[in-house]
Every structure is written in structure tokens, then in C-alpha cells.
Amino acid sequence: xxxxxxxxxxxxxxxxxxxxxxxxxxxxxxxxxxxGLRAANSNYVTAGAFGQIPxxxxxxxxxxxxxxxxxxxYTAKANDNLKLVTGFELDSIWGKDSYTNGRxxxxxxxxxxxxxxxxxxxLDFNVPSTKVNVKAGIQGLNDAYKxxxxxxxxxAAGVLMSSPMGPTTLSLGWFRLDDRSATAAAFNNNGTAAGxxxxxxxxxxxxxxxxxxxxxxxxMTFGASYYFLNNDNSQxxxxxxxxxxxxxxxxxxxxxAHVLGLNAAAKLGPATVDGFFLYEFGTIDTYNGNALKSxxxxxxxxxxxxxxxxxxxxxxxxxxxxxxxxxxxDINNETSAAYSENNFGNALGDxxxxxxxxxxxxxxxxxxxxxGNNGMGVIGGSVGYEANVTSKLVAKANAAxxxxxxxxxGHDSKYQGTELNADLGYKMYDGLTVGVNGAYVVLGDxxxxxxxxxxxxANPYITQVYAKYVF
Amino acid sequence: MKRILYHVIVSATILLCAQMSWGGQVKTYVSxxxxxxxxxxxxLAAALRTLLMSRMSxxxxxVVDNPAGADVTVSGSYLVIGKMFSLDAVAKKASGEVxxxxxxxxxxxxxxxxxVGKLARKLSDDLQKMAVAAPEPTPAIAQQERAPxxxxxxxxxxxxxxxxxxxxxxxxxASGSGWVSQRLEGELSGIAIGGTRNGERELFVxxxxxxxxxxxxxxxxxxxxxxxxxxxKVLRVDTADLDGDGTPEVYLTIIxxxxxxxxxxxxxxxSLKKVADGLQYFMRAISVNGGEKRLYAQEMAMDxxxxxxxxxxxxxxxxxxxxxxxxxxxxGNLYNFNTFTDDHGKKYVVMLNPDDYLQVFSADGEELWxxxxxxxxxxxxxxxxxPSSVSAADKFGSIVFLDQRxxxxxxxxxxxxxxxxxWVLGNSRQYxxxxxxxxxxxGAALQEEWHTTESQNYLADYGxxxxxxxxxxxxxxxKEGLIxxxxxxxxxxxxx
Numbered sequence: 001x002x003x004x005x006x007x008x009x010x011x012x013x014x015x016x017x018x019x020x021x022x023x024x025x026x027x028x029x030x031x032x033x034x035x036g037l038r039a040a041n042s043n044y045v046t047a048g049a050f051g052q053i054p055x056x057x058x059x060x061x062x063x064x065x066x067x068x069x070x071x072x073x074y075t076a077k078a079n080d081n082l083k084l085v086t087g088f089e090l091d092s093i094w095g096k097d098s099y100t101n102g103r104x105x106x107x108x109x110x111x112x113x114x115x116x117x118x119x120x121x122x123l124d125f126n127v128p129s130t131k132v133n134v135k136a137g138i139q140g141l142n143d144a145y146k147x148x149x150x151x152x153x154x155x156a157a158g159v160l161m162s163s164p165m166g167p168t169t170l171s172l173g174w175f176r177l178d179d180r181s182a183t184a185a186a187f188n189n190n191g192t193a194a195g196x197x198x199x200x201x202x203x204x205x206x207x208x209x210x211x212x213x214x215x216x217x218x219x220m221t222f223g224a225s226y227y228f229l230n231n232d233n234s235q236x237x238x239x240x241x242x243x244x245x246x247x248x249x250x251x252x253x254x255x256x257a258h259v260l261g262l263n264a265a266a267k268l269g270p271a272t273v274d275g276f277f278l279y280e281f282g283t284i285d286t287y288n289g290n291a292l293k294s295x296x297x298x299x300x301x302x303x304x305x306x307x308x309x310x311x312x313x314x315x316x317x318x319x320x321x322x323x324x325x326x327x328x329x330d331i332n333n334e335t336s337a338a339y340s341e342n343n344f345g346n347a348l349g350d351x352x353x354x355x356x357x358x359x360x361x362x363x364x365x366x367x368x369x370x371x372g373n374n375g376m377g378v379i380g381g382s383v384g385y386e387a388n389v390t391s392k393l394v395a396k397a398n399a400a401x402x403x404x405x406x407x408x409x410g411h412d413s414k415y416q417g418t419e420l421n422a423d424l425g426y427k428m429y430d431g432l433t434v435g436v437n438g439a440y441v442v443l444g445d446x447x448x449x450x451x452x453x454x455x456x457x458a459n460p461y462i463t464q465v466y467a468k469y470v471f
Numbered sequence: 472m473k474r475i476l477y478h479v480i481v482s483a484t485i486l487l488c489a490q491m492s493w494g495g496q497v498k499t500y501v502s503x504x505x506x507x508x509x510x511x512x513x514x515l516a517a518a519l520r521t522l523l524m525s526r527m528s529x530x531x532x533x534v535v536d537n538p539a540g541a542d543v544t545v546s547g548s549y550l551v552i553g554k555m556f557s558l559d560a561v562a563k564k565a566s567g568e569v570x571x572x573x574x575x576x577x578x579x580x581x582x583x584x585x586x587v588g589k590l591a592r593k594l595s596d597d598l599q600k601m602a603v604a605a606p607e608p609t610p611a612i613a614q615q616e617r618a619p620x621x622x623x624x625x626x627x628x629x630x631x632x633x634x635x636x637x638x639x640x641x642x643x644x645a646s647g648s649g650w651v652s653q654r655l656e657g658e659l660s661g662i663a664i665g666g667t668r669n670g671e672r673e674l675f676v677x678x679x680x681x682x683x684x685x686x687x688x689x690x691x692x693x694x695x696x697x698x699x700x701x702x703x704k705v706l707r708v709d710t711a712d713l714d715g716d717g718t719p720e721v722y723l724t725i726i727x728x729x730x731x732x733x734x735x736x737x738x739x740x741x742s743l744k745k746v747a748d749g750l751q752y753f754m755r756a757i758s759v760n761g762g763e764k765r766l767y768a769q770e771m772a773m774d775x776x777x778x779x780x781x782x783x784x785x786x787x788x789x790x791x792x793x794x795x796x797x798x799x800x801x802x803g804n805l806y807n808f809n810t811f812t813d814d815h816g817k818k819y820v821v822m823l824n825p826d827d828y829l830q831v832f833s834a835d836g837e838e839l840w841x842x843x844x845x846x847x848x849x850x851x852x853x854x855x856x857x858p859s860s861v862s863a864a865d866k867f868g869s870i871v872f873l874d875q876r877x878x879x880x881x882x883x884x885x886x887x888x889x890x891x892x893x894w895v896l897g898n899s900r901q902y903x904x905x906x907x908x909x910x911x912x913x914g915a916a917l918q919e920e921w922h923t924t925e926s927q928n929y930l931a932d933y934g935x936x937x938x939x940x941x942x943x944x945x946x947x948x949x950k951e952g953l954i955x956x957x958x959x960x961x962x963x964x965x966x967x
Binding site: 027028029030031032080215218219220265266267272308311313387388389390391392393429430471 | 774
């Protein structure tokens with residue numbers, strides 16, 4: 001005991017000495033965060049649901065739920081050249097689970113749940129005597145193409161280096177998306193026995209990114225990219241509940257995808273326009289566990305514009321993503337859950353049901369859940385108008401449509417539906433916005449006869465009351 | 472038995488005399504605290520000294536106001552690293568001999584006052600031991616010598632500051648030298664000083680969607696108010712006489728959506744007249760190097776950030792053109808810098824960095840000095856199209872705060888405000904007090920010349936009237952709420 005006390009005393013004295021000897025190493029603490037609350041009513045979307053909305057029934061039932069999300073970001077800044085960035089998330093659905101630990105829980109009576117999720121932990125530093133910035137660790141991953149390939153909330157472990165060169169910024173990144181060490185216990189379809197373990201570092205999925213963005217003038221930017229996605233994940237995991245949809249690539253596949261992209265944005269008179277084109281090529285060696293050796297040859301494109309009209313801004317957007325036998329390869333979560341990691345809604349416009357909407361917290365289902373539209377592709381577009389009614393009240397209204405890019409067997413039409421939505425947001429305080437919105441989708445003939453007993457399914461709707469605080 | 476009784480009485484007498492030789496107490500002078508890692512250094516140092524003095528006073532310790540009469544001098548330091556703090560103190564005799572060292576650590580500001588109490592107890596215990604262990608000789612003489620000093624303690628004269636030691640009281644600008652306007656409706660965000668009309672000073676004040684033209688005499692008189700539609704935000708107001716007619720024009724930096732649509736207005740004495748519209752520039756009037764006030768501008772990039780160089784704006788016919796681009800250090804933009812020259816004509820850039828620390832750079836961009844405290848502090852911001860690296864729901868990366876003005880006077884004073892407050896977290900800023908500081912470059916660092924008395928309001932903006940040596944500040948006395956529009960005042964403080 002005496003020895004322990006002595007050691008403690010010495011340790012305390014040492015710590016104090018170090019602390020007082022390093023006053024210049026005082027950390028700058030920076031906090032940011034987001035808190036979102038929403039109460040929703042819908043006839044298809046249900047609390048905590050994610051993935052593609054299964055529009056197959058009459059769905060005359062209304063579901064209501066309330067959910068909340070807090071994101072807390074803490075940055076410990078040692079100096080202008082070095083910082084540690086962390087991000088955490090706490091989600092709950094009101095009335096769902098208490099005294100049990102896990103993500104999205106703790107909303108039931110009693111609360112008391114360990115439900116802290118880690119989103120980001122990375123070092124952000126500048127290489128001495130250069131203009132190179134390095135971000136290394138688990139961080140936000142975003143493409144330069146409105147998240148059609150990957151991004152909009154995707155987090156991944158990797159290294160991203162960037163450096164300005166005159167008006168151009170070059171970025172080079174490498175991310176390890178998966179590194180699997182076992183096949184699923186229950187599901188396996190490529191001949192490998194279930195539950196087999198194998199070495200780390202073999203069954204991996206890696207992404208290489210090379211981006212260049214040039215501010216040609218103050219009113220024009222353009223960029224070019226090369227992305228390389230290499231998937232050696234030829235084994236299925238329990239995340240795959242069954243075989244993949246036709247024309248999609250997933251965890252049981254072994255493939256390489258090379259992605260070439262061009263993007264540009266410009267202010268042309270009173271209008272601002274932007275767009276991109278992505279071309280994919282590569283080889284799909286195995287598909288769904290079976291040798292295939294087919295070539296990938298696909299593309300996606302987007303064009304959007306906005307312009308001040310009257311007291312507000314008019315917006316228009318169009319999106320095409322290839323589907324069918326040359327379906328566009330995007331990045332989804334293949335080993336842990338069936339989450340889309342390409343929140344492409346921005347490319348389609350302001351929509352609430354056709355694609356994942358910006359108000360979503362942990363409930364993340366949509367008619368089109370990933371940019372590839374489950375291998376069917378997307379033809380979509382929207383028009384919208386947004387205006388400040390007062391300096392604190394903003395009103396928005398949008399109309400959007402979507403169709404699959406390639407005809408599908410068992411469907412009368414490619415047309416999936418037309419969405420009408422409106423939103424009224426009031427800035428109560430700086431950072432705090434409360435509002436109400438709603439959306440209604442008139443389903444197209446793609447869903448004709450797919451309801452109960454061959455009837456047409458009910459048109460989906462959602463209404464939401466929300467509060468968002470960003471600091 | 473008698474012998475024993477004799478010894479007891481003699482021992483008791485000696486012990487009593489020994490105790491009385493200190494008057495039962497050690498005269499202790501608390502010289503002060505050094506503060507590291509905390510914003511309001513002077514204020515906290517003074518508070519810590521007062522707290523320690525009151526807590527050390529007791530049976531064994533008599534705290535005195537004058538170091539000359541003290542047996543022991545106590546000095547301390549307060550250090551904050553992260554959220555941890557350490558209070559350290561040392562007590563020394565006049566000979567320099569250390570009689571006590573003590574420290575107390577804590578993990579939050581809530582523990583600070585109790586920590587001072589603990590520190591005082593530790594020091595007092597040691598001083599009491601010292602008093603018992605080493606009584607001073609010749610108590611009667613010592614008491615006689617000290618008596619007059621003790622008698623003077625109540626109205627002693629504080630020595631005039633000399634050398635490196637300057638008391639905060641000398642630094643502060645008297646609050647009585649100022650002028651405060653009537654309460655102005657609205658949480659206003661910017662102010663600029665114009666010319667003079669019939670002895671009254673022109674002031675231009677902006678809110679988010681308004682420009683007010685005031686004349687300041689004995690009272691602040693509203694001449695005209697211009698309002699703007701809800702889809703625009705007036706970011707800054709500046710004045711400069713670009714056309715050389717003797718009447719400074721009013722330059723408004725205005726943003727609408729993702730575009731700048733800045734305007735120029737001319738005051739006539741009875742109204743305001745718009746002379747230019749839709750200018751796609753951020754604008755700011757600066758007296759670079761303390762010289763003549765000129766207008767500078769910077770463009771906006773596609774992503775809403777600052778684009779290109781900061782350049783001087785000159786009148787060219789009916790239009791404007793940019794010339795004389797300035798090269799600024801990393802993080803430099805139109806709103807966070809100024810320049811000055813030293814006695815040898817060497818040029819420097821003084822700048823507020825993104826964390827609000829004051830920095831001085833050489834002309835070739837080398838960082839020469841960085842402040843320990845934060846300065847500036849602004850709630851005035853605009854939103855730019857959020858960068859793609861942040862998910863749509865968060866958007867916190869889209870806020871750009873416009874920094875407080877750094878003024879350089881003709882004689883080389885560098886004036887910068889300091890807003891402080893209880894709630895500055897990420898982009899949610901609620902400043903609640905301010906003080907304005909003046910510095911001078913001493914060749915190696917910025918040295919404080921003076922600061923104004925602390926005001927319990929957020930300073931939204933200020934201007935320096937060089938002709939009158941006055942600071943003209945715009946303070947928010949009530950923040951905008953769900954129902955009320957808030958309120959502001961114009962405050963004028965003499966600097967000489």
C-alpha cells in the first residue's frame with residue numbers, strides 16, 4: 001500500500017509537472033452538433049424501417065412514430081496543423097426499448113440505454129513544409145457526384161490526402177470498406193461451407209479515389225475523377241438475407257469497377273447550373289457466388305439548375321442512372337446490414353418519398369433506396385420553388401417523378417410515380433428550425449396490379465412535424 | 472513542586488510572548504496571480520487574489536494590503552489545460568526563503584472557488600507552523616516599527632506604475648468618458664461612421680434586412696430607414712469616400728441565396744439615395760497601415776467561400792474597378808486582417824485566425840506572434856452552399872462568420888474588440904460581454920496599451936473615429952427572441 005501511495009504521489013507530481021511545463025500545448029476544443037426530432041405519419045414508412053419501401057399491399061393503415069437523433073462532433077485542435085476529429089450519434093425512437101443496450105434504443109419508458117454510436121475518429125494534419133492535408137481514420141466518405149456513387153452520410157476507414165495547386169485541389173484517398181474473416185453461419189451460396197473462417201486482409205473491398213477540382217473562375221468550377229473499387233468479397237455474410245436482385249453486384253460477387261467522372265458548375269447570368277457524367281467499366285468475375293467473367297459498362301448523369309424568380313428561387317433537376325444487364329455499380333453496405341451508402345437524393349431534387357430525404361434520421365426507407373435502384377436504374381427529375389415568406393419563414397414546394405431505366409419483367413410500365421411535396425420551415429432561433437412538411441406519391445403503372453389480390457397498391461404519403469438544431 | 476510550578480509559569484509566559492510576537496498572526500501579502508489558458512486574464516487574476524485574501528484571513532494569518540509590512544508574500548498561478556485547472560501558490564519570506572508551496576487541481580470551473588479555499592487552508596497551515604516554529608525576535612520593537620504602517624493601510628497610496636508592472640486599473644478606460652444612445656429597436660448587426668453634418672456625426676446602422684441613417688448629436692436622430700426583402704441578408708456596412716466629394720458613401724455587403732448583391736448608397740443629410748446595385752463583392756473599408764480609409768473587396772467562390780485576392784476598389788467612371796491586390800497569410804480574408812508598419816518602416820499583417828487568436832505575420836507570411844487569449848468574436852454570419860463532405864442533415868460546415876474589425880491608427884495603435892460570454896459552442900454563439908483592446912507592436916509581440924471597461928453586452932460591430940479619438944460601438948442589449956425583435960444601443964467611448 002505504501003508503495004502504491006508513493007507511486008501515485010510521484011505520478012500526480014509528474015503529471016502536474018508535465019501539465020505546467022507545456023502551457024503552449026493547450027488544446028483548442030471545438031464542438032459541433034445536430035439534433036433532429038420528427039413526428040411522422042405514413043401509410044408505408046414505419047418506425048425504424050430502412051431500405052426500399054415494399055409497395056405491394058393496399059396499405060390503408062396509418063403508422064405514426066416519433067424519433068430523435070443527436071450528432072455530436074468534438075475536435076481537439078492542438079494547433080492550426082493538427083487536430084483529432086471525432087463524431088458520435090445517439091438515436092432513439094420514442095417508446096422503443098429501454099434498459100437494453102444497442103443503437104437506436106432507449107426510447108421506451110425508463111430510457112437508460114447505452115446507445116452511443118461512433119461515426120468519426122480521425123487525425124487531420126498538414127504535412128510540414130507542404131500544402132498537403134491528411135485525414136487518416138474513420139471519416140465521412142463522399143464522392144464529387146452528389147453521392148450517386150458513394151456518400152451523403154457514408155462513413156469509412158481510410159486515408160484522404162488533399163493539396164491545392166493553384167486554383168486546383170487534388171485529392172487522393174484510399175478506403176477499406178470491408179475486411180471479412182468468416183462466411184455466414186446460415187447462408188452461403190458459392191460452395192464454401194458456412195461458418196468458415198479465413199485470414200484478415202484477403203476478403204476485402206477497397207476504394208481508391210482520385211479527385212481534381214478546379215476553380216477556373218469565381219463563377220465556374222470543373223472537376224475530374226477516377227475511382228477504383230475492388231471487391232474481393234466472394235463470400236456471403238448473414239447481412240444478405242437471400243440471393244441478390246438480378247443485375248446487382250453485392251458481397252458474394254468478386255468484381256472491379258473503374259469509374260471515370262467529369263463534373264462542372266457555373267453561374268450563367270441569373271442561373272446557376274451544374275452537372276456530372278460518370279462512366280463505369282470493369283470486370284465482374286463472380287456474381288452471386290458463381291463465376292461470370294462479364295464486363296461492366298455503365299454510366300450515370302445529372303443536370304441541375306436554379307435561378308432567382310420573383311421573391312424566391314426556382315430549381316430543376318434531372319438524373320439518369322443506367323440499369324439492367326449493365327446496371328450502375330454504387331456502394332452499399334454489404335457485410336453488416338442492407339444499408340445504402342449512397343444518399344443520392346440531392347441529384348434527384350427535394351423529395352421526401354421517392355428517395356431518402358434530408359429529414360430522415362434513423363428511419364431511412366424510400367421508394368428508390370440506392371442510386372442503382374436495385375439494379376433497375378433511374379430516370380428521374382424534379383422542379384421546385386423555394387421562397388422566404390418572411391426573414392424567418394421559408395416555404396418550399398416540389399414536384400418530382402421517377403421511373404426505372406430498363407423495363408422489368410412483371411411490371412406494366414417503367415414509371416414508378418410522381419411525388420408532390422411541400423415544406424414550411426420557421427427559424428425560431430439561430431440554428432433552430434421547426435417545420436412541417438408532407439409528400440404524396442401518385443404511383444405509376446410499374447406497380448399496377450401488385451397490391452393485395454392483384455389490386456393496385458395505395459398511393460404512399462407521409463406528413464412530418466420536425467425540429468432541427470444545428471450548432 | 473514550587474520548582475515545577477515555576478517552570479510551568481515561565482514556560483507559559485515564554486510561549487505567550489512568542490505567540491504575541493506575531494500578534495498571534497503572520498502578516499501576509501497576496502501579490503497576485505498569473506493566469507494562463509483563460510480569456511479574461513485580468514479579471515480572473517484580480518478575483519483569485521481577492522478570494523485567496525479573504526480565505527487566508529484567520530487566526531494565524533493577517534492579510535495586509537501593503538507588501539512593505541508583510542512577513543510573507545504569496546504569489547500564485549492559475550493554469551487551464553483542456554477542462555483541467557491547477558491553482559499553484561508559493562509563500563516566501565522577504566529574504567526569498569520559501570515557507571510554503573501548495574497546489575489544488577480541479578476538473579471544472581465549478582470547483583474553482585472551493586479550490587481557492589483548499590489552497591488557502593494549505594498555505595495557512597504552513598504559515599501557522601512557521602509562526603510557531605520560528606518566532607521573530609524582539610517582538611516589542613517589531614510591533615512598534617510596524618504600527619504606523621498598519622495605521623496607514625486603510626488609505627495607503629498605490630505606487631505609480633513603473634517598469635513592466637501595470638495595474639489593470641491604469642489600463643482601463645474610464646467608463647464615464649462615454650456616451651450611450653437611446654435604446655434602438657432590433658438586434659442590429661453593423662455600424663459605420665460617415666461624415667459630419669452641422670456638427671452631427673453620421674452613423675449608418677444595419678440589421679439583417681435594414682439600413683438606418685442616423686445623425687448623432689446630443690441624441691441619436693433617425694433620418695431614414697431602408698428595408699430589404701426577406702430573401703436577402705445585409706452582412707456589413709462600411710463607409711468610404713471613393714468619389715472624393717467629401718461625403719463618404721455607404722457600402723452594403725448583401726447576400727441573396729448563393730449570390731452577392733451588394734449596394735452603394737449616398738447620404739444627403741435628409742435621406743439616402745441608392746447609386747449602385749447588384750455588385751458581386753464582399754466589401755470592407757480599411758485604413759491599411761493607419762492611413763487613409765479605403766474600400767477593399769473580395770469575390771465569392773462557387774461554394775460560397777472567399778475567392779481570389781483582397782483588392783482595393785476604385786471608382787472608374789460610373790463603375791468600380793479592382794486594383795492593388797493584397798497578399799494575405801493562410802486563413803486571411805477581407806474581414807479578418809489589417810496591416811501596420813513599425814518604426815523602421817517594416818510591414819506586418821495582423822489577423823484574427825479561425826479560432827479567434829490574434830496573429831502577427833511578417834510581410835513574407837511568417838508567423839511572428841500569436842496571442843494567448845481570444846479576441847474578436849462575432850455572431851454575424853452567412854450561410855454558403857454546404858460542402859459535400861458534410862451530410863445534408865448537419866450542414867454546420869456551411870456557416871461563415873464575419874470577423875470583427877481590426878483597426879490600425881495613425882500612430883500605430885492596433886485596436887481589436889474582445890467579445891466573451893457564457894455560451895460559445897460551435898456555430899451557436901451567444902456572446903454576452905465585451906471589451907475593446909489596444910495594442911502596440913514592440914518588435915517581438917503585441918503589447919497591451921489599454922482596454923475599455925467591460926460591458927455586459929455583445930459588441931456587434933464598432934468603428935473608430937480618428938478625428939475625435941472615439942470608439943463608436945454597436946452593442947446588443949437584448950437578443951432577438953421568439954416574440955421580441957431585441958434591442959441595441961450605440962456606445963461612444965473616448966480613447967484619449
